[in-house]
Amino acid sequence: MNGAGVVCRGLMCRPGGFAITDRAMRFCRFPRGARLADIGCGLGATVRHVGRTYGVDICGVDCGGDMIARARTLSELEAPPRDDVFFDADAAHLPFAAEEMDGLLFECSMSKMDDPERVLAECRRVLKPGGRLIISDLYARGKEAQFLGLLGRVETRETIVNRLASRGFSSALFEDYSAFLKEMWGRMIMENGLCALCENLGTNAAGLRETRCGYCLIIAVKGAPFRTGGPQGVGALAKGVAD
Numbered sequence: 001m002n003g004a005g006v007v008c009r010g011l012m013c014r015p016g017g018f019a020i021t022d023r024a025m026r027f028c029r030f031p032r033g034a035r036l037a038d039i040g041c042g043l044g045a046t047v048r049h050v051g052r053t054y055g056v057d058i059c060g061v062d063c064g065g066d067m068i069a070r071a072r073t074l075s076e077l078e079a080p081p082r083d084d085v086f087f088d089a090d091a092a093h094l095p096f097a098a099e100e101m102d103g104l105l106f107e108c109s110m111s112k113m114d115d116p117e118r119v120l121a122e123c124r125r126v127l128k129p130g131g132r133l134i135i136s137d138l139y140a141r142g143k144e145a146q147f148l149g150l151l152g153r154v155e156t157r158e159t160i161v162n163r164l165a166s167r168g169f170s171s172a173l174f175e176d177y178s179a180f181l182k183e184m185w186g187r188m189i190m191e192n193g194l195c196a197l198c199e200n201l202g203t204n205a206a207g208l209r210e211t212r213c214g215y216c217l218i219i220a221v222k223g224a225p226f227r228t229g230g231p232q233g234v235g236a237l238a239k240g241v242a243d
Contacts, residue, residue, distance in 0.1 A: 014108045014136070014184075016215075018046075020177055021049065021105075021136070022053075024136070024219060025050065028103060028219065030056050030103060033055070036056050036057065036104070036105065037059050037094070038059075038061065038107065039091050039109060040110075041071060042067060043067065043070055044060045044074060044084060046060075046107060047075070048074070048075055048082060051082065056102075059085040060085070060087070061087045062086070062087075063088060063091075065088050068087070072084070091122065094125075097126070101126045101127050101128065101131060102131055104127060104133050104134065106135045106136075106137065108136065108137055109137070111137045111151065111152040112152035116153075117163065120133075121167055123169075129223045132219055132221055133221070133222070134217075134218075135160075135217070135220070136215070136216070136217045136218075138154050138214065139154065139155060139214050139215070141178070141211075141212040141213070142210055145203065145210070145211045147201050147207070148203070157174065161174070161218070164218075168222060170220060170223070172219045175217045178213075180215055
C-alpha cells in the first residue's frame with residue numbers, strides 16, 4: 001500500500017480517543033497498583049495515559065522491535081519522564097506468569113490476531129480469577145468480513161461473545177460506540193477521500209456497506225459472571241456515567 005492511501009497517522013488512531021478507555025477503567029475500578037497490560041500497544045499512548053491517570057502498574061506488549069523502541073523513547077520524553085515497560089512479544093505467548101495480571105486491554109488489536117482462540121487461551125492463563133479482559137474494536141452490524149488492510153476480522157457481536165464464552169470468559173459489558181467511528185471515518189473521507197479510506201482498510205465501498213462496521217467496548221471476566229453495565233455507548237459518556 002503506497003503512502004498516498006495512508007489516512008491515519010500519529011500516536012493514536014482509534015474512534016473516541018481515550019474516552020472509551022476511560023469508560024472501561026471507570027467500569028472495572030481497578031485498585032491502585034493493579035497489574036495491567038495493553039496488548040498491541042503500538043506507540044504506547046494508552047500505557048502512558050492509563051499509568052498517569054489511574055495509578056495502576058501497566059505495561060505494553062507488541063510484536064515489532066522498532067515499534068517498541070519508539071514507544072520507550074516517547075515515554076522517556078514525557079514531562080516528567082516515565083519508565084514504562086514495553087515487551088516485544090506475541091499475544092499468544094505473553095511474558096507473564098500464570099494468574100499474574102488483573103486486566104488486559106486490546107484496543108483495535110483483537111480483530112487483527114491470526115488465532116484469536118489461542119490468544120484468548122493465553123489471556124485466561126495470565127489473568128487472575130475475576131481478571132478483566134477489555135476489548136474495544138470494530139464489529140459487524142451486517143455481514144462478517146475479513147479486510148486486508150489496517151482492519152482484520154470484522155465479526156458480529158454474537159460471534160465475538162460466543163468465542164469469549166467458549167474460552168471461559170463471562171461478558172460483563174457491551175456498549176456501542178459506532179458514532180465515534182462514523183465521526184472518525186467521516187473526517188478521513190473529508191480530508192482524503194473515500195478511495196483513500198478504503199485502501200487503508202483493505203476493502204471497497206461495497207464491502208463497507210455490506211459489513212456495516214460498528215465500534216464497541218466489550219468487558220469480559222475470567223471465571224464467574226460479573227455484573228452488567230448501565231447506560232449504553234456514547235450517550236453514557238456524554239452523561240458522565242461512572243458505574
